[in-house]
Amino acid sequence: MNEFGGAFPLKAKPLRSITESLITKYRSKSSAQDDDHEKDEPKNSPVDEEQGTLAFAVGLAKSALASVAGKFGFSSYSYEHFTKQEMIDNLLLQKKTAISYSKWMEVCNDLDELQDFNKWKQEAESNLYDFSIVKKNMMELRSARLDGDIRKLLYLIRTTWTRNIGNIGNVNLYRHSHTGTKKLIEEYLHECELALQEVTKENNNHGLDDRYILGMLVQTRKNIGRTALVLSGGGCYGLFHIGVLAALLEEDVLPRIISGSSAGAIVASILSVHNTDEIQELMETIVEQKFDIFEEQKNIQTFLICLSRFLKYGTWYDNKNLQDTMIDFLGDLTFREAYNRTGRILNITVSPASVHEHPRLLNYLTAPSVLIWSAVCASCSLPGVFPSSTIYEKNLKTGVTQEWHHASVKFVDGSVDNDLPITRLSEMFNVDHIIACQVNPHVVPFLKLSVTCVGGEIETEYSAKFKTKLGQIYGLWSAEVIHYLQMSAEVGIARNLCTKLVSVLSQKYSGDITILPDLHEVSQLNKLLANPTPEYLLQCTMKGARATWPKISIIKNHCGIEFALDGAIKLLRSR
Template identity: 30%
Template structure:
């Protein structure tokens, strides 16, 4: 096993370096790279713009409309009222009724009224002092690392790494830095406290043995071992610490495991002893147990253009998940991805895209005048026209999914401050127009007024308001990363987060390293800036979070635009993999500004180079997940013969084309009704395995034999279950605010054994 691991290190490193090409940055380096057609296309639909403005002008309280455009609207979902829209020019002040409702929602009490503002002042002063101390500490650590940790040849190698223009160059520089710092020896060493290496060795050995076997028993055991090991974080292999000790790659045993699992999946897909029905059920369970990966794009105003570099890096490696969620600026970037195919994205994801970014084209006097007169810096009609290009016209969520196969999710919150956030996608809002959801997700108070979601009407060229004409605003104010909703609707249990929120990413501090960025001293086992600095950093950050929770719990902060702004900080901002930008002062100066070609080139390049260190961790996850999904698509289109054929003889395009008419129905049934696909399928898989008859037909085992077979297979699989003693350690990214706060989105891990499912 040690020799195999040593070979795997060299093989994996060479594979990564060789597979890295220049496609990810060709558009950034070639000054003569010109785009003709995609960027010149126009998608503005004047009828839809007019429908949107009429719906936006409608007064849900008075029900007055001067445009004769009839639709259903209401103050609440339970009380629909038929009415029409009115002009937007004469904006009325809040009604007495609404003022009374706002007053009734405020806490009462003499002591609260007397102490509210003194407490705000006192807590604010404490937080200001702690914030200054925190920023100062971070700068001290940064200077200390540059002066003492990076010297001589090590500094030269790091500079080469940072100066890499392509992923291939970056891999070569990272490998050289690993070799200089003796990280290659760490990769070859199998034992490590953060994963169950003994279990992994056993699984690799048995998978290889059963994959090479040619009997019915070998095929069944191969299927059973895969059933046990195809689970999230099996044996701890997804622990970030396993990728935080090197610049490139991880333990050789993990690379060997991922390689063997993908080979075994392919072998099972073409195995002649397992029927098509059994394979379909097995891979349905594999997909459910392993879960799915979502790519989450945070908000961040002008910082959001970093997302384009992250998208480009993942797209070029073939690692872009099919489930994508965006909030605020992230929803605009996500709309580009989810409304276009890979070929179309390859043409437009380049610095020339800046010619289409005209969101902030008005001058500042115009913006300030609009802020004073209308309450927002930007005009909804202008943003509507510009957003149509990013969304490829008035595509609905369902149409975008059918066109690209990507599941786009947009997080919004109703204008009513007490309503829960909503996650819009092709299941929850299939006919909702994507550009209206993007505008709603970007409607930050003061930046853009709340807007009405629009939906297509059957057999009509006009759009009508969605959800009775309720208005919605930026989802990042409450749920920037909607992990709970994604898990519920699509079985997502692994998230790749591109986090560019300026008020958040500055507080991420990996005190013991992060994937692709190990600590520089004590062979990666030390602390950033030393243990004392890491301790002070944690204390200051947690104390800041504590005071924010006090302000929220005691309702001390006054609401602005009916919004509790404490949730902007007190929510979950990270994921299993979190990609952070390397921002500078110029980024803050361009927070509300459109980038030109040079600036967009810089932002995209920075986004790519910050993504490359995470590629190894993302790749090991996505290789297995993609392999499972590819087999499932193949099995959907397979004839009822017993053999599927050679797995690799089908291209992704051929499989996608064959299964396109079944994809939507299958995805909806598997994930929207995920709770119904649980224990029953497991019991059928374990106890009702079909036995081949002499004539080639199949029959079910009898009840007594079925129970016996179920117990036998459970006993066999028990030897491959996770050990409770090892591989359980996990680390969370350090964020300013407690990820397990009351408002955070989280989900429970999937059951780790077959017995767990029988009790669900």
């Protein structure tokens, strides 16, 4: 345990498993409801049903394998000879159905041992990174620390620490085992932690003032840069983001800078207006929350109302339900008030309805008095689904709600022009590292086939090369489509539509680390624009968490130095 919070990366205090608590509460509630209705058997949660289905499939495969072996005369020893494979199959099943990160990690460690992947981890040499420079820097840090040479330690910290030293940030280092990467990389990062512990010790007879050390660490942090979490749009698929946040929060690797577009703006804003304890409680009761964003299509009358609105105004829904839901969650907090309350930097992207305006990134610097709920509604105003929206602000003198000073501009869905505002975040907050969660149904299939989005799952060299070729083909195809759309806009053919389509196709939809749902999740189009049920909320949360767990070791290694520096700086400033 270090002096400024805990293990590397920094942990303020242990957090109970959100996903495990969520499943337990859901099962208890379902069981109580079944008892009230005097049912013989309790209702299973979606997770229980998933576990049962997978267990049945694995059992069926084992039976078939044993049957085939028996036909070829191997019945006397078939079971014994398949014991190891059965153990692997059983562990893989447990990995897919784990309900907490600790259990998932335990299973992954067992799999790495059973499948002999630990041997690859122990071997320092690899053409994926410069192991010699990593080892050299680690030994220099260790030597200076053991000698108590604080001046040299500070010199090494200031001059050698970067996020991607020796290419240790290469995501391909994380596709050769179920969890973790080369032991040399983990040892180097641990040595960095020990170096920070040494230079921040109180009453250390090194003759250096705390202010001098603080200045050195602040400059180092600027050099390393900052990490931002960026949540994409994607309709009700955006509930997947809840599980991502739960997983990051549990392991205390949730960046302070958070951006959201459309559905991502909903989840990002709810997170950013609550402190950690409140978020823990909110997420554990997430299935009880109401996300009634869309009008219910209960009968032919409501359908005809929506159809009439679409024919008259070009939108299927009005945004009253959306506004009411966001006000219930967010109240009348402004961007500045939310930042002062939680310290998190919330960013929401909005796209002007006009082609003559540029997309905007709203936060406590660019729109301090803007009401967050109105920014979220504007970011969710997908053309054809919701009408364009006006943004409101709180008058600083009177506290009265009024239209923002840009009221003449109407805003639509932030995903249209700037789903992941990477460039703007870099300019404003020195962000050079992006954790992206992408759930847009028109994007996920292509990213699943992208070699840039690997990491956290085992993948062969042939698979990586195949994805590279597919990526090149997609790049050529999209370039041609963009060219024709630009030509159409220039000659006046559906100029507004073509311009918006160019924005959609030419954006970057992935980050340095990209978290993606399964293709099956984004293929359920009937749930894209529908109010979620408690069961669907639970499924999305669990699947979001499970998609994030393989990325946790990558995030810790990419961001560990950054988060530890934040903790060390906070400690020195508190003295």
